Amino acid sequence: xxxxxxxxxxxxxxxxxxxxxxxxxxxxxxxxxxxxxxxxxxxxxxxxxxxxxxxxxxxxxxxxxxxxxxxxxxxxxxxxxxxxxxxxxxxxxxxxxxxxxxxxxx
Amino acid sequence: xxxxxxxxxxxxxxxxxxxxxxxxxxxxxxxxxxxxxxxxxxxxxxxxxxxxxxxxxxxxxxxxxxxxxxxxxxxxxxxxxxxxxxxxxxxxxxxxxxxxxxxxxxxxxxxxxxxxxxxxxxx
Numbered sequence: 001x002x003x004x005x006x007x008x009x010x011x012x013x014x015x016x017x018x019x020x021x022x023x024x025x026x027x028x029x030x031x032x033x034x035x036x037x038x039x040x041x042x043x044x045x046x047x048x049x050x051x052x053x054x055x056x057x058x059x060x061x062x063x064x065x066x067x068x069x070x071x072x073x074x075x076x077x078x079x080x081x082x083x084x085x086x087x088x089x090x091x092x093x094x095x096x097x098x099x100x101x102x103x104x105x106x
Numbered sequence: 107x108x109x110x111x112x113x114x115x116x117x118x119x120x121x122x123x124x125x126x127x128x129x130x131x132x133x134x135x136x137x138x139x140x141x142x143x144x145x146x147x148x149x150x151x152x153x154x155x156x157x158x159x160x161x162x163x164x165x166x167x168x169x170x171x172x173x174x175x176x177x178x179x180x181x182x183x184x185x186x187x188x189x190x191x192x193x194x195x196x197x198x199x200x201x202x203x204x205x206x207x208x209x210x211x212x213x214x215x216x217x218x219x220x221x222x223x224x225x226x227x228x229x
Contacts, residue, residue, distance in 0.1 A: 001168075014215055034215035035149075043201055043219035044151065055217065086153055091213045095141070095153035 002026055002090050004098035010026055012106040017021070019075040021101045023088035027071065028068045033094040035073045038100075039084045047086075108132030108218060110202045115223030118192055126223055128202030130184040136160070136180040139205040139214060142187050144198035145222070154200070155187065159209035170196075192227045199224050 003026040013019050031051035036044035037052065045057045048064035049072055061076040075082055083105055088098040114126040128140070141156040155166045155176040162229055176187040185202055200223040205214035 032213070037152075044216075045219075045223055046215065046217050049217075055194075060177045089151075089215060091215050094213055095143075097143075097151040097153065097157070100150050 001095055002096050004090055004096050006086075006087055006088060006098040006101050008101060009046055009099065010102045010104065012104055013048075013078050014106045015080055017106075018076045018101060019078050019082075021073045021075070021086055021103075023066075023071045024072075024099050025069045025092075026034065029092035031067045032090060033064070033071050034089045035042045035062075036089065037082075038087065039043055044087065054076070066103045075103075078105045079096060110204065110218060110220035112200060112202050112220045112223035115200065117226045117228065119229050120193060121226055122192055123190045124190070124192060124225060126187040126189065126202075126225070128220060130183045130202075130204070132186070133204070133218075135178075136185040137209055138207070139207060139209050139212060140178060140185045141203045141212075141214075141216065142176060142185075143203050143216070143219075144196075144225075145197045148154055152198075153222045156205070156212040156214075157185070158212060161211070163212055165212045176206065185229045189225070192225075195226050197225060197227045 033051045035048040038044045052064045085100045085102045111129045111191045139158045142154040148162045174192045201215035201222045202220040204218040208216045
């Protein structure tokens with residue numbers, strides 16, 4: 001089974017900051033990686049698929065990069081609506097989620 | 107409106123069974139594979155099971171294999187999860203999720219999620 005890790009587990013940031021979250025796979029997953037945003041009491045929302053493709057309707061301040069085993073999600077300028085938990089997910093072999101990164105207010 | 111609506115959750119004793127349903131609307135149901143994902147409140151996401159458009163391919167997480175059964179009724183635009191031999195560690199919010207493509211494979215991301223139905227396993 002493919003295992004996913006994320007770092008950091010918690011990130012404190014301010015509005016306007018550039019934020020980067022890292023996701024690592026236990027083996028190569030090519031570019032079969034998605035990123036989700038989840039707010040308390042809400043279902044996850046798809047942000048990025050295939051490592052760097054922006055889902056329709058998602059602001060362009062979100063971007064993804066990487067391939068193989070290392071991936072990043074970047075928020076270019078953090079907005080008040082972006083404080084949430086972010087999950088990566090591999091879909092190279094079935095489905096595995098990362099443990100999540102909580103972005104909170106500094 | 108495109109939506110997924112889960113139902114069937116509730117409080118159940120260990121060892122008992124429960125059947126979850128996911129009613130869908132706003133898209134052509136049998137064009138897509140569908141999945142169940144669960145989340146213990148306050149914790150992370152865990153994939154539970156997936157089923158291709160024609161039910162030809164089905165997959166389960168090791169944690170539920172042999173106890174849970176996923177199925178779908180394309181005529182009713184609905185997805186199901188039969189959960190048997192429930193354990194305390196099955197307590198979670200269960201989400202129904204749509205996999206955008208391709209419909210004949212289980213490895214996918216999810217572009218549409220329901221709001222979830224809570225399953226609590228406790229005596």
